[in-house]
Amino acid sequence: MTNLKEVEIKDEWFKPKAKNLEKAEMVVRPSLSYWADAWRKLKKNKLAMLGMFFLIFLAIMAIFVPIFSPYLVTATDYPSQNKAPSMTHWFGTDEAGRDVFTRTWYGARISLFVGLMAALIDFFIGIIYGGISGYKGGKVDLIMMRIIEVLYGLPHLLVVILLMVVMGSSLTTIIVALTITGWVGMARIVRGQVLQLKNYEFVTASKSFGAKTSRIIRKNLLPNTMGPIIVQMTLTVPSAIFAEAFLSFLGLGISAPFASWGVMANDALPVILSGHWWRLFFPAFFISLTMFAFNVLGDGLQDALDPKLRG
Amino acid sequence: MLREQVLHNKSTGKPTFEGKERMEEKILQVEDLQVTFTTFGGVVQAVRGVTFDLHKGETLAIVGESGCGKSVTSNAIMGLIPQPPGKITNGKVVFKGKDLTSFKKSDLRKIQGLDVSMIFQDPMTALNPTMTIGEQLTEGLRTHHKISRVEAKTKAIEMLLLVGISNPSERLNQYPHQFSGGMRQRIVIAIALICEPTLLIADEPTTALDVTIQAQILELFEEIQKKTGVSIILITHDLGVVAKIADRIAVMYAGKIIEIGTKREIFYEPTHPYTKGLLNSVPRLDLVEEELEPIEGTPPDLFAPPAGCAFTARCPYAMEVCNLVYPVATSLSEKHKVDCWLQDERAKGLFN
Amino acid sequence: MIQYIIKRFFMMVLTVLLIATLTFFLMHAIPGSPFDDDRTSNPTIQENLEKYYKLDQPLPVQYANYLKAIVTFDFGPSIKKPNDSVNSLLARGFPISFELGIITILVAVLSGVTLGTLAALRHNGIIDYLAMTFAVIGISIPNFILATLLIQIFAGELKWLPAATWQSPLHMILPTLALATGPMAIIARLTRSSMLEVLTQDYIKMARAKGLKPSRIIIRHALRNAMMPVVTIMGTMLAGILTGTFVIERIFAIPGMGKYFVESINNRDYPVIMGSTVFYSAFLVFMLFLVDIVYGILDPRIKLHKKEGESS
Numbered sequence: 001m002t003n004l005k006e007v008e009i010k011d012e013w014f015k016p017k018a019k020n021l022e023k024a025e026m027v028v029r030p031s032l033s034y035w036a037d038a039w040r041k042l043k044k045n046k047l048a049m050l051g052m053f054f055l056i057f058l059a060i061m062a063i064f065v066p067i068f069s070p071y072l073v074t075a076t077d078y079p080s081q082n083k084a085p086s087m088t089h090w091f092g093t094d095e096a097g098r099d100v101f102t103r104t105w106y107g108a109r110i111s112l113f114v115g116l117m118a119a120l121i122d123f124f125i126g127i128i129y130g131g132i133s134g135y136k137g138g139k140v141d142l143i144m145m146r147i148i149e150v151l152y153g154l155p156h157l158l159v160v161i162l163l164m165v166v167m168g169s170s171l172t173t174i175i176v177a178l179t180i181t182g183w184v185g186m187a188r189i190v191r192g193q194v195l196q197l198k199n200y201e202f203v204t205a206s207k208s209f210g211a212k213t214s215r216i217i218r219k220n221l222l223p224n225t226m227g228p229i230i231v232q233m234t235l236t237v238p239s240a241i242f243a244e245a246f247l248s249f250l251g252l253g254i255s256a257p258f259a260s261w262g263v264m265a266n267d268a269l270p271v272i273l274s275g276h277w278w279r280l281f282f283p284a285f286f287i288s289l290t291m292f293a294f295n296v297l298g299d300g301l302q303d304a305l306d307p308k309l310r311g
Numbered sequence: 312m313l314r315e316q317v318l319h320n321k322s323t324g325k326p327t328f329e330g331k332e333r334m335e336e337k338i339l340q341v342e343d344l345q346v347t348f349t350t351f352g353g354v355v356q357a358v359r360g361v362t363f364d365l366h367k368g369e370t371l372a373i374v375g376e377s378g379c380g381k382s383v384t385s386n387a388i389m390g391l392i393p394q395p396p397g398k399i400t401n402g403k404v405v406f407k408g409k410d411l412t413s414f415k416k417s418d419l420r421k422i423q424g425l426d427v428s429m430i431f432q433d434p435m436t437a438l439n440p441t442m443t444i445g446e447q448l449t450e451g452l453r454t455h456h457k458i459s460r461v462e463a464k465t466k467a468i469e470m471l472l473l474v475g476i477s478n479p480s481e482r483l484n485q486y487p488h489q490f491s492g493g494m495r496q497r498i499v500i501a502i503a504l505i506c507e508p509t510l511l512i513a514d515e516p517t518t519a520l521d522v523t524i525q526a527q528i529l530e531l532f533e534e535i536q537k538k539t540g541v542s543i544i545l546i547t548h549d550l551g552v553v554a555k556i557a558d559r560i561a562v563m564y565a566g567k568i569i570e571i572g573t574k575r576e577i578f579y580e581p582t583h584p585y586t587k588g589l590l591n592s593v594p595r596l597d598l599v600e601e602e603l604e605p606i607e608g609t610p611p612d613l614f615a616p617p618a619g620c621a622f623t624a625r626c627p628y629a630m631e632v633c634n635l636v637y638p639v640a641t642s643l644s645e646k647h648k649v650d651c652w653l654q655d656e657r658a659k660g661l662f663n
Numbered sequence: 664m665i666q667y668i669i670k671r672f673f674m675m676v677l678t679v680l681l682i683a684t685l686t687f688f689l690m691h692a693i694p695g696s697p698f699d700d701d702r703t704s705n706p707t708i709q710e711n712l713e714k715y716y717k718l719d720q721p722l723p724v725q726y727a728n729y730l731k732a733i734v735t736f737d738f739g740p741s742i743k744k745p746n747d748s749v750n751s752l753l754a755r756g757f758p759i760s761f762e763l764g765i766i767t768i769l770v771a772v773l774s775g776v777t778l779g780t781l782a783a784l785r786h787n788g789i790i791d792y793l794a795m796t797f798a799v800i801g802i803s804i805p806n807f808i809l810a811t812l813l814i815q816i817f818a819g820e821l822k823w824l825p826a827a828t829w830q831s832p833l834h835m836i837l838p839t840l841a842l843a844t845g846p847m848a849i850i851a852r853l854t855r856s857s858m859l860e861v862l863t864q865d866y867i868k869m870a871r872a873k874g875l876k877p878s879r880i881i882i883r884h885a886l887r888n889a890m891m892p893v894v895t896i897m898g899t900m901l902a903g904i905l906t907g908t909f910v911i912e913r914i915f916a917i918p919g920m921g922k923y924f925v926e927s928i929n930n931r932d933y934p935v936i937m938g939s940t941v942f943y944s945a946f947l948v949f950m951l952f953l954v955d956i957v958y959g960i961l962d963p964r965i966k967l968h969k970k971e972g973e974s975s
Contacts, residue, residue: 013632014657150678155947157906158940159685165928165936166689242805249807249910250925265808269914272815273826280815284808292803299799389872423874436865441887441963450883451873486963502873 038227041304048300051293058108058290065105073106074098074257082276092278094267096257103259104282110260111241111290114174118240119233121179126186127229133187134194145191148184156181160243164252174253178240189232227305234298238291245287261287338509338542339365339388344402346383349395353614357383359566360402365510368536370543372557373568374550374589376610380566381546385512387412388544389429390419406510424451428503432515434495438487444498445483452505470501473538474531493524500531507539514546529555550593554578559646562586565610565621572647582649585622620652628653630661671955675948682944683937687729690933691722729937738938743930749938756920757942759829760908763919766839767904771846776893778847779854780881783889786859794851801848807910810841814914827916838915842907846900850893858889887961894958898951905947 042048066073071089077097085092091100133144163177247253248262255263261283268279346358358380365371373381386392388404390411404411406427411419428451431437439447448470449463458466464483471479474497487495496516503511513532517525533556536543547553553560553574560577562570562585570583581587588606608625611617620626623633632652641654652658720728732738738749782794804812817837818826825834861867862885870880912921920939927935 011657013635014630014652014655014661016628016630016661150674150681154678154682155902155905155944157902158943159682161906161909161928162686162689162936162940165931166693238803245805246807246906246910250913251929262807265811269811272811273819275819277815280811284804284812287808288800288804291805292799295799295803391868391871420874420876423872425874429869429872431865431869433865437869439866439870439884439888441961442884450870450875450879454873454875454879488964499869502869 038301038304042300045300045303047296048304051295051297051300054289054293055297058286058293059112061105062108062112066102066109069099069102069105071099071102073102073259076257082271082279084276085278091282092276094264094279095271098257098259100264100278100282103264104261104286106259107261107264107283108286108290110171110254110258111244111287114171114178114244115237115241115294117175118178118182119236121175122183122186122236123229123233125179125183126190129183130187130190130192131194134191137195141191148187151181151184152188154181157243157246160247161250161252164247169247169252169255171254174244174247178243182236182240186229186232186236189228193228231298231302231305234294234301238294238298241287241291241294336367337364338367338407339544340403340405341384341388342403342405344384344387344404345400346380346387346392346397347400348397355613356616357397357566357613358387359616361563361566361568362402363561363568363571365542365544367509367542368540370532370536370545370556370558371561372545372547372553372559372574373561373563374547374553375563376548378610378613379563380613381563382514384563385429385514385544385546389427389512390414390416390423391429421455424508425455425506426508427510427512428506428508430496430499430503430511430513430516433519434492434499435519437499438495440487443484443486444490448483448498448502448505451502455506466505467501470505471498473504473535474498474501475527476501492520493527496520496524496528497531500528500535504535504539504541508541510542510544512544512546515548516545517552518547518549525552532556550590562589565616566613567621567650569620569622569651570647570649572644572649576644576647580643580647582643582647582654583622583651584626584628584653586649588625620650628661630658667959668956671952675952678948679941679945683730683733683941684726686937686940687726690937691725693931733941738941739934741927741932741935743927743932743935749934752923752935753920753938753942756918756923759917760912760919760921763829763835763838763842763908763911763917764904766835767842767846767907768901770839770843771850771900771904772893774843775847775850776854776886776890778851780858780886780889782851782855783858783862784881791855795855798848798851801844802852804844806841806845806907807914809844810838810911810914813837813841827914829915829917829919838911838917841914842904842911845907846904849896849900853893853896854889857892858885861885861889864888891958891961894954894961897954897957901950901954902947905943 075098077093079097080089080093081095081097083089083093083097085100089099089101091104094100094103129144133141133148159181160177163180164173167173167177244253244260245262245265248255248260249266251266253262254260264283265280265287268276268283272280341361341363344358344361345356348355348357361380361384363371373384375381383392383397387399388406388411392399399412402412406422411422414422438444445464445467448467449460452458452463452466453460464480467483468479471482476482476494476497482490487498490498496519500516516532517528520528529552532543535541543556545552545557557574559571559573561568562577562583564585570577570581570586572580577586578590581590585606588604591604592606606625611621611624617623617634619632619634619636620638623629626633630652632655638650638652638654640648640650642648643654736750738753741747741749741752744752778794778798782791785791814826814837817824824837826837828834829838867880867884870884875884908919908921909925910921911917912919913925916922920942923935924939924943926932927939
């Protein structure tokens with residue numbers, strides 16, 4: 001390497017330099033707390049943020065539209081059946097003259113309710129089952145995991161369909177049926193997390209202070225296992241929404257005159273070839289967009305919360 | 312140093328070269344090589360102007376701490392810098408008179424594995440777990456030469472015997488997980504050598520192995536070099552390995568070679584404070600009474616490398632000039648060069 | 664390997680038995696009888712019918728009969744379609760559903776793997792971006808919604824393709840597309856991420872150092888290793904495709920098993936429900952078993968770890 005500055009080197013530079021070790025060991029990035037760091041990462045993910053904002057919008061609309069709409073969800077108006085979207089009926093009307101706009105947002109209520117309830121109940125069962133299995137270990141864990149293994153091999157939607165046949169169709173039975181099969185995945189994840197963490201030193205430390213098992217789980221283990229669990233919950237919601245729509249579409253879920261996106265799509269089936277596009281389009285559009293929003297948000301959370309990817 | 316038995320004759324070696332002259336034939340010249348990587352945090356200057364050459368049948372060891380750019384250097388020679396994010400921004404890699412940095416990918420592939428090949432650090436991950444040893448051994452051979460399956464197999468068996476694996480014809484049909492770590496590294500070496508390359512780059516070839524296996528693998532290197540006359544670039548941070556098989560040593564720090572010389576020169580007359588520090592930080596059986604001295608501090612951030620010598624912040628002999636200007640190379644002997652301001656006339660007597 | 668297969672086989676039988684028992688007791692937990700319709704409201708007729716279908720016997724006897732029916736694979740007559748036995752419905756419907764399922768799996772796996780691989784090779788490029796956008800959209804649209812949309816567009820508006828039934832390859836395009844898009848999107852995403860990971864492995868670097876052609880590195884070295892996570896999710900995916908056939912066959916009026924199954928649910932045709940549930944479960948569990956064996960073939964470490972003395 002040619003050194004062009006050679007001529008500029010002054011004699012007085014040749015003297016011992018004061019030591020300055022701290023500078024060499026300077027930390028590059030200020031350390032953030034786990035949640036702040038995750039939030040910073042999530043904010044950078046535009047698609048995930050878009051999904052989040054859409055879901056907030058959806059929730060607000062789902063709560064308020066059915067309250068303030070001039071039409072009732074179940075109100076039939078046969079003279080104006082199958083009307084195209086207009087100023088009076090923004091999303092048109094169905095075969096009984098019901099307002100599709102109102103029904104669409106009522107459907108959003110159902111979908112969000114089913115999704116969130118399923119995720120919450122899964123969460124509680126999963127935490128308890130997985131937490132006990134992972135924390136107790138040994139024989140208890142072995143038996144509990146064998147049970148999960150068998151349940152995991154079951155075709156879920158088939159079992160849900162059977163349960164729906166037996167219990168009759170209603171919103172409650174949908175949620176019960178979905179959670180009976182759905183908690184298994186969550187329990188597995190919780191158990192994995194607990195196993196990873198239970199040998200950490202801080203757990204041994206609190207054990208040696210005489211803390212009770214339940215307290216160790218609650219205070220020490222749970223906060224550290226939340227990342228993957230939150231991701232799993234976010235991804236449970238769209239699959240529950242899908243399952244509800246699927247069942248309603250098969251005639252096993254919510255039934256008319258009440259509206260769910262699945263019911264609306266099912267009702268639209270006979271008329272899709274006769275040009276009443278709005279009947280299918282609106283429920284189809286919103287269910288897809290909602291599932292999309294939950295999926296991208298879940299992906300974004302996964303990237304943001306995964307400690308392995310931090311750096 | 313002179314290798315008597317140079318059986319290897321695949322290079323278009325001119326028949327006039329004999330004995331010592333053959334040894335002096337330069338097969339590789341790296342000139343002012345600079346490599347950068349673009350990352351989310353900015354541009355990392357991983358290699359900042361590396362120059363050295365390599366003779367036929369010689370072993371050059373490149374030593375340094377992790378992250379000093381030694382592996383990047385070897386990947387650049389091999390044409391294995393992923394682009395992007397990596398980029399060779401300057402310099403040449405002249406192999407047998409041709410600059411490899413100007414080669415197209417397809418031309419590069421005609422050299423890779425055939426003339427230059429590489430051994431990786433971890434034999435547990437360097438072999439494909441889903442392919443038989445036989446296929447992994449012969450695929451390179453069958454890519455570069457038009458030979459039959461049977462011929463390739465014969466050659467593979469020959470190679471396995473060379474690296475000391477018994478029952479080679481049975482072993483060919485087995486998968487990597489059926490071999491121990493040391494055996495796997497022997498297989499990796501066999502794969503690297505099967506096309507009889509002129510240059511072998513070994514990136515930390517013994518780091519992942521047990522100490523006893525390490526010695527065996529190093530002996531294998533010496534034996535193979537005797538038999539085939541291959542030139543070796545050995546990347547390592549283990550000075551014990553270097554002491555055993557290197558002819559010459561290049562010491563790298565923060566993307567630059569700061570001192571280069573013969574093994575004897577580097578071990579007995581280390582000149583750069585970093586080289587001295589490196590030698591003092593290794594336990595030596597012959598110098599029991601001496602205490603180990605770790606080098607204080609950590610290497611600099613290569614996102615924004617200093618204008619002067621990168622070792623200044625950790626150097627016990629740092630001067631004002633070190634921070635400001637990078638020192639010119641000083642030749643201490645025919646082969647011994649060092650980049651350090653302490654060699655300047657004006658610095659003499661300052662630290663006595 | 665043999666030991667492993669036997670162990671898996673027992674798990675398989677156990678799962679099927681569990682589902683069969685669950686189905687049986689669930690069906691008998693339903694209040695009332697299947698003959699509570701207006702047509703058969705006469706109590707004498709109802710009793711005779713119950714006798715004919717052996718529903719008057721005590722529960723344990725019925726359960727024993729039921730288990731015998733499963734083992735002999737004879738589920739008796741349908742209640743709502745007196746001219747059909749459950750077996751004849753299965754025999755008629757299954758081949759069509761199987762055809763739909765197989766084509767769907769082939770389309771999903773082939774295009775999903777191709778898309779995922781291309782995305783991984785052009786990481787952060789335009790293809791990657793487009794493929795992953797497509798994949799997230801594909802995962803988000805429920806198959807029955809996609810099916811109805813496809814009919815509306817390609818059969819209703821454009822009139823390019825037939826809207827229903829299962830007769831010629833042309834008829835198969837829309838149902839297959841509707842059923843395959845979701846699994847394809849999942850496979851594409853999974854292939855991409857596992858491919859990206861595999862491509863950073865040392866053995867890929869070593870393959871490049873050998874001077875191999877990129878095509879050989881991808882196909883011979885990377886793909887097989889990248890496929891392993893894909894194979895592990897095949898089980899869940901098969902279950903999804905199977906339940907997907909229920910709606911798809913209904914929407915497209917395909918006379919497959921799914922259509923009969925949904926009909927039987929709506930009609931409370933218990934023998935058909937029980938028969939198809941057991942058949943579906945057995946089929947699915949068997950497919951999962953096959954997936955496990957494929958995994959063993961793909962990964963030599965699993966196949967041989969019992970036989971060979973591990974030396975590392």
